[in-house]
Every structure is written in C-alpha cells, then in structure tokens.
Amino acid sequence: MICQECGKRPSTLHFTKIVNGEKTEFHICEVCAREKGDGIPGAPNSFSIHSLLSGILDFDAVTSKGLNSLKPQESLRCETCGMSYAQFSKIGRFGCSDCYDAFSERLDPLLKRIHGNTKHSGKIPKRSGLKVQCKRQIEQLRADLHRYIELEEFEKAATVRDEIRELERKMQQSS
C-alpha cells in the first residue's frame, strides 16, 4: 500500500481510529508521520494522550442526535472552580475535584472509553475509607429501620436506631 500523504513511499504505519462507530483509517509512511508530528501511536513522534483525549471528549457533534436528553454543553459548569464542560473538553483536564461531580452525566461514557471501566476497585485511603464504610452501613441500617417501623416491630427498630447513632458518633470522631 502506498502512503496516502505523499503518494510515493510505501506506507508502513497503519492506524484505525473508531469514534462512535465512525471508522477512520490512516496508511502513511514513516517520513510523513514524522512530518505530520501527530496521529499515529508508535510513530517516531508519537502524539500525546491529551490531543487524542480532546478528540474523544469532543464527541458532542457525533452523539448529539442520540443524546438530546442531555443538557446542552454550555450549561454544564463546575460551581466550585468555574470550569465549563466546553473548556474541559478542549484541554482534557479538570479544574478541581468537584468537576467530577459537575460533569458526572457526561463522564461515564468518557471514562468507559479511556479505561473500559467506570468504577474504582483499587486502594481506598484509610480515613475516607472508614467514612465510606460507615456511610454504606448507615444507609443499610436506615433501610432496616424503616422496614421495622412499617412492620411495627418497634423493639428491633430501637436497636437499629441505636446502632445508627453509634456509627454516626464514630464518623464524627474520625473526621
């Protein structure tokens, strides 16, 4: 196959990009890849992850037809640091940790593309880890409490209530 850039040299780099089912193929030679300075992973001037990212992030144009239910891009903004989704999709970086919340409705598809996953399964810091654990336990106990009250099993409900108080006290101490 001949390089699609210069049309002279044989192409040695073959690169397929699939974004939202739209397939783009590149077949170019090493010289042109170097000249272009972008585009192909593994090429001498391998392009940076950020330039690739903004390609992925900016998929509104492609997906807008199917995702009308989402808020328009302009209105998505992080209250804490003021970064808008449009800015984020341009630079591929968040402004603060609250951006993750602010952009959460758009984030999962993006994270899925990058990591193939959307949920952390690794290390949990001990301190906030304890809180997360307590929080989960309390949620569970509250559900139990409601159930017992509905069933009018007030003695059991009282024990559960005490357990919740104990956990809440523990959480306050640790923070």
Next chain:
Amino acid sequence: MTKHRFSSAAQSEWMREGPESDVVISSRIRLARNLQHQPFPLLATTAQSDEVLEQLSAVSDKGGLDELGTFSTILLKDLTELEKRVLVEKHLISPNLANESRAGAVVLSENEAISIMINEEDHLRIQCLHPGFQIREAWKIANEIDDCYEAAIEYAFDENKGYLTTCPTNVGSGLRASVMMHLPALVLTQQINRILSAVSQVGLTVRGLYGEGSEALGNLFQISNQITLGQSEEEIIDNLYGVAKQIIEHEKAARRKLMNESYRRLEDRIKRSYGILSHASIMDSKEAAQRLSDIRLGADLGILPQVSPRLYNELLVMTQPGFLQVRYEEKLSPDDRDVKRAELIREHLNTFEHGGASQ
C-alpha cells in the same frame, strides 16, 4: 547558590544493577494524588499553590517519612535552568514540573530512589524508581509513602471514581507503573513492532526514554499501564509484570539467536561502536544513544568484558545536554555539546580500559 549533590554526580539508585538488569534498566511507580478542597494546580492561584506546597512539604519536614529514609525538599524556584534539566535527565522530576509548575517542589530521598513532586499536574506525585526488574518492590515503597501522606492530609477521593486527578486518564488508582527495557536484539531481529503492537492490545503502552512523545532512542522502551480505573493496583502491576517477563524472555531468545547465527556480524557491530565511542571527536546525542546501546549489549553478552552495565547507565545520563553543561560549567551550543560529549565518553571508556587510571 550552593551546588546540589544531585547535579554533580550521575549516580542514582536506579542506575545500579538489579534483577534482570541485562534487559530491564529500571522499574518505576508513580502515584497521582490531590488534596481535598483545593483546585488542581492547573487552576490554582499563586496563593493556593503556595498553600498546597506548605501543607505537603510539612509532611516530610515534620518527619512523616522518617521511617523510609532521609529526605530533602528542593524548591524549583531555587534551581537554575540547567539544574532542573539535570533532574529531568535523571528521571527524578518530570519536564512538566521543571517548566510549567507554580510553587513546584521535589522531595528527594538521599539515594534518589524516591522523588515526590509537589504541584505538578496533580498536587502530589509520588515516584519510586528502582534498578532492574523490581516493579513490585517499587510499588510497596510508593504505597507506604502514600499512607504516610494520607495520615496527615485529606485526599480528593470518591468512592466510585477513586483518587481524583487532573487528567481523566489517571483517575481511579492514580497509578502508573512502568519498566524501562533495553531491547536491542528484538530491534535487530525486527521483531520489535510485532511485540509492541501486541503489548498495546493488553492495556499497556510503549514510550521512549523520556516519556510521553519521546522517541525510542538507543533501543530503550518504556512500557507502562494505560488503564487506571477499574483495576486494582495489584492487577495493574501483575499485568505489567507478566507482560514484561515475556518480553524479557523474547529479548533473551533473540540475543541467543544472534549469538548462534550471526556472531561475527554482531561482534563487528559492537566492536565498531566501541571503537567509534573510544576515538570519535564529535558525537551527537542520537548516535551516542545508538552506539551506547551497542556496547551495553556487548557488555551483557560478554563480547566487551571491559564495559560495565553501570558505566553504560551513567553515560546514558551524563551525555544528555543538561548534564554535559553542568559538568563543563558553561552553556554549550549543540555543536560544542557534541564535542564535549565525545570527549566525556572517550575519557570514561579509557578510564575503564586502563584499570581506573584517569588520563
């Protein structure tokens, strides 16, 4: 300003020999962390960056890391451009910290195996660099350092998204594990592209010596994990470990093949490079990288018993532009650098040949 020790000596912990160090030069772990309730460095005001610096440097200053060794904090603003460059060339800080950070600092362990960057792309970047194939050992230390910081400060952490980072490619574990591999035989036998493309299919990525976007000069390849979300730290490291192990085997098999099937050609190539390095008057960095790779291979295969792997690691760093300029204490034009580089390499190779007597 006092001259820092790190810029005068080329030795760092990672340049020593370690397990499998005939193929794996070094193993690195990097953890990205951010403080709760502070904007990421990208958007932080100068005052906020100073605050982050104060909070984070207090941890090591107050002895929070004492169990792990002796540390010193170096503020980037106190360094000259050349000194920054040397730190980058020794892989102790990132180009990003050197050039773009505000209120940037690095906390360095005495043996330079641990470098903790403050106000890089993320507030905190913990890096452990071990010689040879010791990715698990490096992770163990990095994890301990992480615990030390976590005991003193509150991280930005979300139960679903994990450790929150500036770039969405690091979110989750914030872990980048990488091994620097010297793969001359796979390049010579033209198997490298096949192997590298296979590597990229299992969630790993390949880069050159100086990270993102750098060329794979001197047959050095840096292989690291791409995915940080949804895999535990152990899974990420096991995956990298397994793949690196296989590449080591392939490289060794290719070296045996070369030794058996084309020994003369290999010997000729290696000795030619040795001859050129020992006598050339001008040596640009690209040629130096290639020739040094040849003599390293020669050292590993016993063809050049007079060259030690450690000498190669040191020369690799010492022949970088920043290091050369610090050593000769002057700003050098690229042409002058090529002359000094040739001189430096000649001196070092000859020192070894004559049993340590300097010329």
